[in-house]
Amino acid sequence: MSSPESTSPALPSSEPSQRARVHAARSEWLLLVACALGLTALYFHRVPLTGEMFSERDSLHVYLPVFHYWREAVLAGRFPEWLTLDGFGQPYAGTLVVAPFHPSKLLYLLLSLDQAFNANILLCFPVALLGGYALTRLWEVPRPGAFLAGMAYAFSGYLVCITNNLCYLMAAATVPWALWASERQLRAPGPGRLLLAGALLALVLFAGDVQAFCVTYGLVVLLALSGPAVAQRSRLLAMLGVLGVGTLLAAPQLFSSVALMGTAEAGGRTLDIAQEFSLHPLRLLEPLLGPYLVFPEQVPEASRAVVIKLAPSGFASFWVSSIHLGVPVLLLAGAGAWRHRRSRTLWLWGSVWLLALGLSLGDALPLYGAAYAWVPPWRVFRYPSKLVPFLGLGVCFLAALGWKGVFQGEARRAFLRLAVTVVVGCLVLAAAERWGQAFTSGLLVPRWPEMPEDLRELLSSRFVIVCLVASAGAALCGGGMLQPRWSAGVLLVTQFVSSAVASEGLYELLTPEVLSTPPPFVEEILARPRVEERVPVRVASHYDVAGLTSKIEGLDPLQRRSLGSVQTLMPDTPGLWGLESAEVHLPGGSRRVRAIVKEVTPWFLVRAPLFSVAYSVHPVMEWKPLEAAGRKLVGADASLGAVMVEHPGVLPRVFLANARCVDSYETAMPLLEDTLVRSGRVALVECGAAGPGLATGDTSAVGGQVRVERYEAESLVFEVESPRDAVLVVNDAWFPGWTASVDGVEAPILPANVAVRAVPVKAGRHQVTMVYRDLPARWGLGVSALTFLGLLGMVVARGRRARSA
Structure with a gap:
């Protein structure tokens, strides 16, 4: 090696090559972002074509009213700390599911409510796709394989259907990025990477899903344990740093949520409540075949009857209507498992995956009950189906490793054998059902002997169709693999098309006019004189849209029900027009208020007027006992079969x-x-x-x-x-x-x-x-800001030292 004074020729500068690499990486990511946005627009083409907004379930019941409330408060110059529109009021920051600290809220200051809500939902899909891509690329998966894994995860049935519950969609979209940033920090620690990993972990909680936040922490621990033995100590230390910084950055949400634990009553209050929305074993073929127990194109009574009689779930509906993943990604995952079958890491992660699957099945196995009984922190969680996206992410990651093995030749034969097995197996299932009713008569009818024949035929034909579609997909994947030139393209196209065919029709849209047009009952309330104009009117509802059968031209049955929930003042839709809902619908509500409204008869016949509830909406069948109790009829809607009554003797606020x-x-x-x-x-x-x-x-x-x-x-x-x-x-x-x-x-x-x-x-x-100040949230913001600024200062100082060197 020459001394510094050597006269030998200098090596050419590496700066041009470095700039070229940066330019290539930037170009690659611009192309990826464009592809992710394009696929999202293609998949959700009904949104721009119709001009409608996402509206199913909690979209109308929670997010749109609460986000409207937040938007109006911020535009008026204040950050809301108290949420008035649910359950006599509750701390805004402690109401975790409405994502009070998530940066996506900025959309609602820039766009109209419906446009911001659509953008908020749709952006989750390219974020999830690119997160899956970035995560799998850390393991040197070829770009097409990483893209397929991200695409399969983003357009999985769970994520498409959880558009009805935004906080869980945002959390699921953020998890791959949090794992990506954490793994980078585990491999090569640094203040910048630590800040990024902690911030992305905190974003999972800021999205509003505490269970996803805790599970992601567990996955980071597994990542630390899965590295090379020689780097075990450094990875564990880096892991502690990541988890610590993530906790500190998430302090505003953590502090305010923990402060509510003595007053509110969220989570699984009993084991039965915790196990609502369990994943039913009858649905375990859905990842391969697609949904075969729901009928979005039929009257919803069919799907409701199936849930009640065959696969019981919370509130007579599934948590999500589809848990489809797709034939290509499952074939690749199988090939990946075969290739790494002797890997201790695979067995470790596989054991955790099976544990999560067992927990997701809820009351079908004793596992969830044991966790509830023996692990007290687990009681904070509820709804076992919320573990499904982690199962899907694991399959997609394994599929990315399988792609690497298949296209390197090591797992090619395993892939082809699996493809043939799926083709034959699905054909056998279709034939057994078509000519022997093996699925319907063998599995379903024994669970529901009085099943109507037309429903049995509907279930049978649906099952045969999904089996044939899956068989065709497997044949296409296997045939494509025999043509190396086209194999990658065939897998990518088949994956996207299979996702669209299986689940695209399962998200619900509704005209945004519902946000700006008060329904008749609301118009009646707003037109009536009030003693004090400054005080919002408090209302209640005992109407259940599940029994709504009337039709409106241009609306499908699900849209009719969503509109009906607004028309009948179901919580928390009254917040769209400045009214307050007395029922406790959000998890931050007071346990004291829950105790008051829990018993329906004393609540509506005795207690409601005591707590300033002026009006309530009921099915028409309840009118006679309400009339006997002195309630006054102030409105009726024959198409809904609903009445609105005024409560006598209402106490002032x-x-x-x-x-x-x-x-x-x-x-x-x-x-x-x-x-x-x-x-x-x-x-x-x-x-x-x-x-x-x-x-x-x-x-x-x-x-x-x-x-x-x-x-x-x-x-x-x-x-x-x-x-x-x-x-x-x-x-x-x-x-x-x-x-x-x-x-x-x-x-x-x-x-x-x-x-x-x-x-x-x-x-x-x-x-x-009287003044309300959420001190835990304010202290949490201080802790989060100090942590962020401290790490940012370290990043800046390190950059200056590097430049000076």
Whole structure:
């Protein structure tokens, strides 16, 4: 080697080649992004062609109303900390499923509500595709194989159907990127990579899915354990850093959610609730064949009957209508498993995959019940089907490794053997059903002996068709593999087409006019005079659109039901027009409020007026008992079979009452039916240390006057004039984080009437102020910001040192 003073010719600079590599990588990713966006536009072509928006299930019931609420608040100059439109109110940041800290919220400031919602959903698919691509490329999978793996994951039946529940879609789309960034940090630690990995892990939680966040953490641990033995120690240390930074960056969501654990009641409150939406064993052939137990083109009663009688799931519907993956990706995964069959890493990951599969089956196996009983943190989770995208991601990753083996020749024969097996097996299944009803009569009819013959024929023909389609797909893949020049293209095209054929028709759209056109019941409410214009009207609904059979020209049955849910004020659709829904639909709702509304009959016939519920919607069959209880009919819709009633004796949102001290809300529950309580003369207050001075024993009406000066989400101001000592009752949910002052002097906020707030006031004139501040979320934002800025500073300093060197 020459000394620095050597006169030998200098080596040519590597800068041009470095620039060329950067340019090539940039060009590659631009092409990939264009392809991912193009495939998404092609797959979801109905969205731009119809101008409609995603509308199924929680899209209308949760996300659109809450995102409208967030948008209006931010445009008015405040970041919402209190969410008023559900269950008497709840902390906004603690309502995890509405993704309060996710950056996708910026879309709702730039676009109209329906356009932003569509963009939010559609962007998840190229993100998922590119994440799968980037992850598998770390294992030197050829580009076409990595693209197929990402495409199979992005357009899997689960992701397509979970467009009805945005938070789980965003989380599933982010997981591959979080694993990609974590693996890069495990291989070559650095502050920049650490920041990126932690940020992407935090984004999984910010998407609104705590279970996906925890499972992804577990997968990062597995990644650390799966590396070379010589690098085990460094990978474990890097893993601790990644998980630690991810936790710190996710602090706003973690802090606010943990703070609710003593007050809210989310997750699997019982084992039965936790196991709702289990993956039924009858669906285990769906990844290969596609959905054969749902009929999107038929009347939905058929699918509903199948779920109830044959494959019970939560709320008489599947969590997702399809868990299809596709023939090509499964053949490649099988080839990958064959190629790596002696790998200890494969056996490790395979064991975890089987564990996740067992858990996803829920009540079909004792495994989920054992986890619920013996692992207390697991009780936070519910709905076993939410593990399905992790199963799909594992199959797609193995398929990418299989592609590598097949096109290098090591697993080519295994692929062809599997293709032949699938062709023959699917043909045998189709023939056995066509001529022997092996599937319907052998498996389904014994579970439902009274199955209508027309439904059995429908199930039979559906099963035969999906078997024949899968057989044709396997034959196409096998035949393509015999033509090396076309094999990659055949696999890619077959994968996309099979995904589209199986699941494209399973996402639901509806005209965005539903967001700007108040339904008749809402128009009736808004047209009626109110005592206090500043205070939103609180409503309730006991209508179930599952029984809706009326038709509207131009709408399919599923669209009709979505429209019906808006027309009948099902939670939380009233929030679209500034109304509040009394029911607790969101997971951050108070357990006290849940206790009040849980029992339907006492809630609607006795308790609702006590908590300022002015109107409620019911099926027409409930009108007679409602009329007998003194409810007044204010609207009816014959096409829906629904009536809207007005509740007599509705208490105002804010009023003065005498305090009657109780020990706990459990003690107060049976006392809510007391006439003195229902009339508002007495409030059941958990007095605590203030007891001796609060309960005077007086039961006559307090009288006095309460004037609402301000009634905003996080700030309430009242002018109160009371003839004697009393409590000011505010019929909104009691939660930690609210503070009160009377004439500028701090005052306690006590739980009253089980679930709402009371502030003691002395006789005379006073100004009472209530303010809500989500301190856990604010502290969490500080921790997250300090972590981000600290790591960013390390990245900048390291870059400067590298340039100076």
